[in-house]
Amino acid sequence: MNVTDIILINLKEIRRRSIKVWEAIPEDKLDWNPDKGAMPCLEMISTFSEEDLTTIQIDRSDVGYVRSLGDMLMRIGYHESVHAGQLLQYLRIMGVDRPRIWD
Numbered sequence: 108m109n110v111t112d113i114i115l116i117n118l119k120e121i122r123r124r125s126i127k128v129w130e131a132i133p134e135d136k137l138d139w140n141p142d143k144g145a146m147p148c149l150e151m152i153s154t155f156s157e158e159d160l161t162t163i164q165i166d167r168s169d170v171g172y173v174r175s176l177g178d179m180l181m182r183i184g185y186h187e188s189v190h191a192g193q194l195l196q197y198l199r200i201m202g203v204d205r206p207r208i209w210d
Contacts, residue, residue: 111161114177121184124208125152125191131198131206141200148197151190 129152137149163176191208198205 111177114181118180118184121188121191125187127206127208128191128194128198131203132194133201133203136201136203139197139201141197148194151194 132148138147140147161175161177164173165176165179166173195205195208
């Protein structure tokens, strides 16, 4: 297994668990947020398409780095996991049953 395979497995598993969280949000609560400074549920849900993980470079030299798309996708996976956790907390506060994502 190479690094690209590991990245893809990780992202698929993160996405699988996130979808469980997203599907638990009632449609009438998609614009809900716990306070005015927090993002609504719908804004936390994002998607991306498959790209060439090794040749595409993300140039953020303006802020001090250039990274491969694969590296950025790993960071996106982490970021999505953080938002899944936040949404689980939102569901708890809303009094909505939370899905079991850690199967």
